[in-house]
Amino acid sequence: xxxxxxxxxxxxxxxxxxxxxxxxxxxxxxxxxxxxxxxxxxxxxxxxxxxxxxxxxxxxxxxxxxxxxxxxxxxxxxxxxxxxxxxxxxxxxxxxxxxxxxxxxxxxxxxxxxxxxxxxxxxxxxxxxxxxxxxxxxxxxxxxxxxxxxxxxxxxxxxxxxxxxxxxxxxxxxxxxxxxxxxxxxxxxxxxxxxxxxxxxxxxxxxxxxxxxxxxxxxxxxxxxxxxxxxxxxxxxxxxxxxxxxxxxxxxxxxxxxxxxxxxxxxxxxxxxxxxxxxxxxxxxxxxxxxxxxxxxxxxxxxxxxxxxxxxxxxxxxxxxxxxxxxxxxxxxxxxxxxxxxxxxxxxxxxxxxxxxxxxxxxxxxxxxxxxxxxxx
Amino acid sequence: xxxxxxxxxxxxxxxxxxxxxxxxxxxxxxxxxxxxxxxxxxxxxxxxxxxxxxxxxxxxxxxxxxxxxxxxxxxxxxxxxxxxxxxxxxxxxxxxxxxxxxxxxxxxxxxxxxxxxxxxxxxxxxxxxxxxxxxxxxxxxxxxxxxxxxxxxxxxxxxxxxxxxxxxxxxxxxxxxxxxxxxxxxxxxxxxxxxxxxxxxxxxxxxxxx
Numbered sequence: 301x302x303x304x305x306x307x308x309x310x311x312x313x314x315x316x317x318x319x320x321x322x323x324x325x326x327x328x329x330x331x332x333x334x335x336x337x338x339x340x341x342x343x344x345x346x347x348x349x350x351x352x353x354x355x356x357x358x359x360x361x362x363x364x365x366x367x368x369x370x371x372x373x374x375x376x377x378x379x380x381x382x383x384x385x386x387x388x389x390x391x392x393x394x395x396x397x398x399x400x401x402x403x404x405x406x407x408x409x410x411x412x413x414x415x416x417x418x419x420x421x422x423x424x425x426x427x428x429x430x431x432x433x434x435x436x437x438x439x440x441x442x443x444x445x446x447x448x449x450x451x452x453x454x455x456x457x458x459x460x461x462x463x464x465x466x467x468x469x470x471x472x473x474x475x476x477x478x479x480x481x482x483x484x485x486x487x488x489x490x491x492x493x494x495x496x497x498x499x500x501x502x503x504x505x506x507x508x509x510x511x512x513x514x515x516x517x518x519x520x521x522x523x524x525x526x527x528x529x530x531x532x533x534x535x536x537x538x539x540x541x542x543x544x545x546x547x548x549x550x551x552x553x554x555x556x557x558x559x560x561x562x563x564x565x566x567x568x569x570x571x572x573x574x575x576x577x578x579x580x581x582x583x584x585x586x587x588x589x590x591x592x593x594x595x596x597x598x599x600x601x602x603x604x605x606x607x608x609x610x611x612x613x614x615x616x617x618x619x620x621x622x623x624x625x626x627x628x629x630x631x632x633x634x635x636x637x638x639x640x641x642x643x644x645x646x647x648x649x650x651x652x653x654x655x656x657x658x659x660x661x662x663x664x665x666x667x668x669x670x671x672x673x674x675x676x677x
Numbered sequence: 678x679x680x681x682x683x684x685x686x687x688x689x690x691x692x693x694x695x696x697x698x699x700x701x702x703x704x705x706x707x708x709x710x711x712x713x714x715x716x717x718x719x720x721x722x723x724x725x726x727x728x729x730x731x732x733x734x735x736x737x738x739x740x741x742x743x744x745x746x747x748x749x750x751x752x753x754x755x756x757x758x759x760x761x762x763x764x765x766x767x768x769x770x771x772x773x774x775x776x777x778x779x780x781x782x783x784x785x786x787x788x789x790x791x792x793x794x795x796x797x798x799x800x801x802x803x804x805x806x807x808x809x810x811x812x813x814x815x816x817x818x819x820x821x822x823x824x825x826x827x828x829x830x831x832x833x834x835x836x837x838x839x840x841x842x843x844x845x846x847x848x849x850x851x852x853x854x855x856x857x858x859x860x861x862x863x864x865x866x867x868x869x870x871x872x873x874x875x876x877x878x879x880x881x882x883x884x885x886x887x
Contacts (some may be wrong), residue, residue, distance in 0.1 A: 366859065391775055402826060404775050488778055489741065492734045496689060542732045574854065600872070621857045624825040657825035657855075 303673075308368040312649070315568055316528070318589060320646035324639050325368035326672035327470050327651045329594075330666070332373050333402045334656040335360045338665060341635070343658070344394030345514055347403045350376045358461055362579040362667050367648075369470045374454040377403040381437050382447035384428045384514050385474070387485045389436045402658045410435050411485035413494060416501035421510045424481070425516065432485065463540045471487035471569055472524035473517045476507035477533040477557075479550050488535065495545055503549060510553040514560045521566045521580065528592075529561060532571040537580035539598070551582055552594045562590040569594055573654055584611060591666045596620075597653030605642045614642050618668055624657040635671035684778040686718035688726065689738040691745065698746050708753040715746050719789040726874050733782075736874060740785040747788070762793040764884040767847075769806055770798035771830035779853050781800065782822035783873045790815075790877055792884075802835035807841050815847055817880055820866075822853040831864040839865075848883050852876055 304322040314321040330338075332346040332353035339359040346353040362369060382385035391397050397404070411432070435441060439447070462469050465564040476484075482505060483491040494502050521529040535541075536550040552556035558568045568591045576599040580605045582594070588611050595601050597619035605614060618634055635650060642648045651673040656665065685693045716852045719797055721738040725731040733767050766787055770780050777799050787794050797805065810818065818838065820831045831851055850868040851861060861869035868879050 397775070401773060402824065404824075407778065408777065489737055492737055493741065495734070496738060497691070539733060541734045545734065596854075620825050620855050621828075621855065625828055625860065625863045647861050659826050659829075 312369050312468065313527075314593060315649050316589070318610060318613060318645075318647040318667055321537055321645075323670060323676055324643045325649050326669060327367060327369045327371060327649050328668065329655045330357055330360060331371070331655045332375070334660050335374045335421070335457050335657045337361070337658055337660060338437045338662055341401055342393075343402050344392075344399035347376055347392050348394060350374050350379055350450055351457075354454050354458055354461070358455040360665075361465065364463060364666055365673075366467065367669055367672070369456075369468050370453070370465075370473070371470045372458065372474075375451060376447075378437070378439070379451050380479045381433065382439055382444045384425060384433075385476075386430065386515055387428065387436065387481060399644045405484075406488050407484060413481065413501070414573060415485075415500065416494075416505040418483075419505045420501075424478075424509045424512045435594060437652060438499050466498055469526060471521075471528040471530045472526045473521035474530035475513045475517050476532060477536065477550065478506040478513070478553060479536050480533045481509065482506070483535050488587040495541075495549065499548070506549055506553055517559075518561060518564055518566070521561065522564055524560045527565060528567045528569055530534070530571060531557065534571075534573035536579075537572070537574050537576040537599075539575040543578075546579060546582075551624070555586065558586050567591060571654075572596070572599065574598050575600075577603065580607050583608060586612075589613075593647070594651070595653065601638070602641055602666065605648075609645065613649065615649040615651050618651070619653045620655070620657040623652060623660045623664045623668070626661075626664060628661075628663045631667040632671045635668055636675055639672070640677045678746060681842055682836050683721045684720040686722055686739050686742065689735065689742065691738075691742045694742050695745060695749065698749060699774065702753070707748045707778075712750055712754065714738065715743055716789060716791055719743055720787075723786075723790075723874055723877065727878070733873070736786065737782060740782070740789050743789040744785055761791070763791040763814060764793070764816040764880060766792050766794045766817040766819060766880060767806065767813055768794060768819045768821070769801040769834075769841065770799040771806075771820055771827050772800055772802050772822050773830050774822050774827035776800045776823035776853075779820070779873065781869070782854065783819065783821065783876050786873055786877050787880060790881065792880060798820075803830050803837050806834045806844065807837045810838065810841070810843050810847070816884060817850060818847045819850045819852065820864075822851070822855055825855050827853075828860055828863060828883070831860075831866070835865045849877075850876060850879060 306322050311321050311325045315325050333343050334359050335356035336343055336346040339356045341356050357373055375639045377390040377392055388407060390403055391406055392403045393399050464672045517529060536546060546610050561568050570591055571594045573596045592613040594615040597617040601614060601617045622631060638650060682697055701711055719739060728735050768780055768784055770777055784794050784796050797809055834847055849866040851864060851866045852870045854871055856869050858869055870876050
């Protein structure tokens with residue numbers, strides 16, 4: 301997708317390299333459920349078939365005039381379980397929930413305290429498939445193979461469809477921070493107790509899982525040639541935990557991961573939900589240009605930009621509430637503010653804060669995309 | 678003795694708190710008095726949260742300790758009749774949303790501050806809130822949401838409270854990561870927060886800071 305003689309890939313990478321171009325690149329985090337809403341497809345259909353999920357995303361892309369890079373999302377909730385991306389029980393529309401609901405995660409205390417050391421011994425992947433998946437689903441080995449096969453098949457089509465539209469996928473390869481993974485598997489309250497009352501096993505598990513991520517994800521990201529991968533964390537910020545926890549269980553492992561990917565020339569996209577205001581200064585310790593901060597509107601993106609100006613690229617952060625119940629003019633005003641203040645010297649990608657909400661107003665979505673295209677950065 | 682209990686709460690020493698309570702029970706202290714001491718300790722934790730010294734994780738830890746003490750005292754307290762309540766709070770995550778982490782944290786904190794809370798659970802139909810309000814006669818009605826699809830249900834529930842003549846009798850509060858002041862206006866709630874302790878403070882202030 302080229303306009304002004306600049307391709308989407310060039311525009312995207314200019315932002316990642318903290319440079320300015322004709323306008324800011326636009327990358328909404330449009331996952332299957334909001335895409336289905338925009339395309340008039342039921343949530344139950346996209347949750348049951350990832351080919352339909354991809355169709356919904358592509359239809360929304362085409363109907364709304366396209367954007368600069370497509371957020372990979374051709375999956376079903378069961379496939380996320382099967383591929384060790386979501387280590388939680390899921391409630392699925394048409395199966396566990398009414399057909400017009402979005403699928404949702406059901407957090408329960410599944411991981412047991414003695415499992416931390418088993419993870420250390422086996423590594424997270426073996427532990428997940430041999431000891432954990434059976435606790436959160438009834439997927440057999442055949443089911444897992446079939447679901448992962450469907451993921452790969454559809455992903456190949458996703459790549460081809462991106463090529464047809466002259467836009468790159470936003471990333472390839474993704475993982476959750478070990479801290480976040482364990483919090484989900486154990487449940488937040490129990491995990492918090494472990495951090496305070498039996499920290500050593502948790503620390504050992506995080507250390508092992510960090511090594512596992514580096515070994516498993518770098519080859520995938522390298523092979524894709526895209527130069528980006530996604531790293532998600534929603535629970536480690538000062539909204540939840542004091543600096544003592546952050547500095548012991550999160551930051552050293554984060555630096556290790558980012559440095560390992562960066563040594564291969566791969567940029568880490570941090571998907572950071574909740575308020576990170578107090579943690580933002582730590583990110584100055586990471587190499588300049590080695591990461592993107594994808595914020596969900598709970599962190600003050602304007603203050604974060606001041607702290608990391610010329611050091612990091614930002615992605616976000618049109619609030620979900622604004623996209624669902626706001627007016628198009630409010631969306632336009634907020635997007636312009638982002639472009640003027642966060643994008644003024646480059647290093648900014650316009651997008652939604654976290655995912656586009658499942659009940660996004662179509663005119664608000666259109667306002668976000670069009671404002672991005674029409675506003676000179 | 679109350680100061681000692683507070684000291685144990687603010688370092689989240691669960692075992693020592695339970696030992697302290699057990700020993701005092703055996704020494705013949707009134708369970709209601711012990712519960713009151715724990716509430717004072719929780720107030721101290723809340724104050725440290727509000728000054729930024731403590732974080733949400735530490736509120737959760739202390740509230741979990743409080744929950745264990747409450748369970749320990751429950752049988753003896755029920756023999757003495759109900760403790761004085763600071764107010765009644767009806768809580769729910771409404772239709773379209775099955776997430777309950779934030780709601781559960783608020784429920785625990787409210788109970789630790791002396792509020793009587795009825796928790797309706799998740800994916801609650803708005804009409805059910807009205808039925809329960811008639812039974813429970815709450816002073817506050819709280820809705821928690823993690824996803825935006827719960828907003829129309831919140832709006833519907835507030836409209837139903839209005840229709841039923843209940844709107845002026847209760848304060849409606851909403852919370853959760855996706856809520857904003859604009860959502861508060863959209864659903865016609867009285868209060869919105871993404872901070873559980875702010876929710877507790879609101880209830881305390883509105884009930885006269887008892």
